[in-house]
Amino acid sequence: MSAPVFVVGTDRLRTGTVVVDGPEGRHAATVTRLGVGEAVVLTDGLGRRGQGVVAAAARDRLEVTVTSVADEPAHSLRLVVVQALPKGDRGELAVETMTEVGVDVVVPWAASRCVTRWRDARGEKALARWRTSAQAAAKQSRRSRFPEVTDLATTGDVAALLSRAAVGAVLHEQAAEPLAALSLPDAGDVVLVVGPEGGVSDDEVGTFRDAGAATYRLGETVLRTSTAGSAALAVLLARSRWL
16 A cells, blocks of 8 residues: 655655644544554655654644655646636546646636636635645645646636747647647647637637647547546657656
8 A cells, every 4th residue: 555645844844753733634643544653755745755654643643754855856848738617526527637647737717618607705715626636636646746726817818828838739629630749849838728618719719829829639539628638638648758
């Protein structure tokens, strides 16, 4: 069984005794029920990772003896997915699976054909759920560097992001080129745009093309918006980090 992963602050993650408290400590002690001598992994979510064993366990905290700490460098080629807002809890599902696959940045996008709208407190709660899903999935998949989930983006924001990217790609079922034909750079941001269930509008496609992006198809079938991002990431990762 793999050692469970818990999050601590960067300033606390070092060799020696590290206290895991707060929500992470309560989860470790009361939900995971870790005992003295069991192996754990600590991370700050920013690339630092520590290996250790439980030295003491209380109701809402652990004391961990960290024996080694290593820093994982950031990827020179970053995979950024612009995810149109799905209905219901499918947004959290999309973030969860993309995190497990290896996304670096997730950008929630208010596309024109989105049924779901993030407004005021409702939008803040939805964004918080996306970020919670990303952290939980990163821990489950044993990542040391957690993905960033940005604030909600407009179409103009996405166009600006694409204009600064090393490569920009819009998933579109009528595109002539397959995503596997996308030429990957050695470094920089590869930005993938995943539209809503109703698809990316012609106006949005035009805006994104003006920003330097091209359209690509993803296989012979049409995936749901909540799964398309993960499938697209797998295509690109199989040609880069997964090799």
